[in-house]
Every structure is written in C-alpha cells, then in structure tokens.
Amino acid sequence: MIFEQQIAFVIKTDIQLYKLQLILQQKIINNHKKIQMINYVDTYEDQKLQQFEEELELFGIVSSPNTLILSDPGQTSCVEQDSNLLTPQQQEIQKIKLPIQRRRPPKRIQYTYHKKKKRPAPKPIIHIKENGLKVCLVMEKPKSNAHPFSNIEDKRILELVLKIGPKFYKISKSFPGKSVSMVKNRYYKYLRYRWDEVMGSEYRHMNSLPEDQNFESQNGFRSNDINDELDSEC
Structure with a gap:
C-alpha cells in the first residue's frame, strides 16, 4: 500500500x-x-x-x-526679397496666429405654431314637412346651451330664499340640471330686483336697488347731511 x-x-x-x-x-x-x-x-x-x-x-x-x-541660394534670396517688400503692418499680421475655425453647430429646427381654428357656428336644422302634395322646408335655429329659468322656477327660488335664506347649495338640489352658480347668478343678477314682478306687489319692499341707483342715493344722503350741518353752523 x-x-x-x-x-x-x-x-x-x-x-x-x-x-x-x-x-x-x-x-x-x-x-x-x-x-x-x-x-x-x-x-x-x-x-x-x-x-x-x-x-x-x-x-x-x-x-x-x-x-x-x-x-539653393537663389530661392533664399527670393524669399528675403518678398519679406522685404512687405510693410511692417503686414509683417505683424503674418506673425499673428489666426484663430482656429470651429465647426458651427447645426441650426435648430424652427416650428411654426398656428392658432387653433375656431369652431364653425352651428348651422340651422332643416325639416321637411309634407302637406298633402306640397313639400315645405322648415328652418329651425339650433338650440343654445343656456337653459333659461321658467316663471315657476323663478318663483320657487324666491320662496326657498324666504324660507331658508340665500343658501344656494341647498336650493340648487331642488332644480335638477341646474348648477349652484346658475341658481346663484339668477337670483343676484335678476330676481332680487324683481320681487314684485314674480311674487306680487306685496313683496315690492323686498326689491333691492341696482348698484348705480344705490350709489346715487348714498351720495344724495351725504349731500343732505352736509347741508344740514352747514345750516346748523349758520
């Protein structure tokens, strides 16, 4: 082993x-x-x-x-003669080193942005109606996106404002298809100046003055106060 x-x-x-x-x-x-x-x-x-x-x-x-x-001495003499013919300024220019020519970067592509084309106006709708042997073309205007309020809806808005106050988030819930801003604008821009027209002459005192008239009335009160003060001083 x-x-x-x-x-x-x-x-x-x-x-x-x-x-x-x-x-x-x-x-x-x-x-x-x-x-x-x-x-x-x-x-x-x-x-x-x-x-x-x-x-x-x-x-x-x-x-x-x-x-x-x-x-070759002849070649050297030619070179010296050529250098002597040059002016001192030209000799200085020859001594100056030329800058290195760098390659220019390629130009960037310029894009032209066009404005958005406006949507064309909606064309009228044409319906054909047959009255016996006659054929009529009926032109209808296109429906606009705005949905105006009816008289019943205006009255309902004012009733709810009287009941719960100007809480338009709650009020808009009873108007399907209408947003909060639509109901609010309807009240502040139109209805608050026309309580008597919608609810009756009993609510005329509820009408609020337009901003221009309100400003003029305030100026009138101020002028009256100033005149009273002047009379008291006299």
Whole structure:
C-alpha cells in the first residue's frame, strides 16, 4: 500500500512539472514574438525616414530635426526679397496666429405654431314637412346651451330664499340640471330686483336697488347731511 501511494505521488509531481515546463515554453515564445514585432516596427520607421530624406535631397532641400533650410541660394534670396517688400503692418499680421475655425453647430429646427381654428357656428336644422302634395322646408335655429329659468322656477327660488335664506347649495338640489352658480347668478343678477314682478306687489319692499341707483342715493344722503350741518353752523 505504501509503495502504491509513493508511485501515485511521483506521477502527480511529474505531471505538474510537465505542465510548468509547457507554460514556461509558451511565455518564452510570446516574448520572442513581441521582440520580433518591435524590431520590425523600428526597422520600418527607419526605412520610411530614410526614404523621406532621399526625396527631400532630390528636390534640393536639406532636412534637419528642427528647421528646413533651402539649399539653393537663389530661392533664399527670393524669399528675403518678398519679406522685404512687405510693410511692417503686414509683417505683424503674418506673425499673428489666426484663430482656429470651429465647426458651427447645426441650426435648430424652427416650428411654426398656428392658432387653433375656431369652431364653425352651428348651422340651422332643416325639416321637411309634407302637406298633402306640397313639400315645405322648415328652418329651425339650433338650440343654445343656456337653459333659461321658467316663471315657476323663478318663483320657487324666491320662496326657498324666504324660507331658508340665500343658501344656494341647498336650493340648487331642488332644480335638477341646474348648477349652484346658475341658481346663484339668477337670483343676484335678476330676481332680487324683481320681487314684485314674480311674487306680487306685496313683496315690492323686498326689491333691492341696482348698484348705480344705490350709489346715487348714498351720495344724495351725504349731500343732505352736509347741508344740514352747514345750516346748523349758520
């Protein structure tokens, strides 16, 4: 048993060593490939630089790392003459660096908003009536949305105001189809000035004056008071 265990341990160690050897070999190969690539790039760059220098020499231009010098003295003299012809203002303008032209952003789309079209007026309704052999066209006006109050409803509003006071939320419950504001406006804008017309002449004293007449009457009372005070002082 002990011998078998030793053999198994030796086999495991051999396998592990073999795996490590394979990994090391792969790393060495990869490093070698990297070195080859670096050398290839360097040689390629050197070749390109050499080719560029040869092309410059063909055109009579000597290259240096920082400046380009014209080998032909005739060309240099032409450049100097051109620079001398320029005025000092133009030379200063040449020295000034032009700003970098940035690309303009695209224009935003402008929307045109049209006004809402008004609803067309309701057209009259046409009914065809047959009277014997004759055919008549009857034009009827379209019904408006406003529902006026009848005389009975006006009387009922005033009766409820006398009974429970101007509590129009409760009063409007006895008028189906009418809102609180409709009942309230009917009373304050019309009925409170016409108690005698709706309920009878006995309720004439309940009529409230319109705002214009009320204002004039107050001014009349004030003028009378002022006249009385002046008479008493005299």
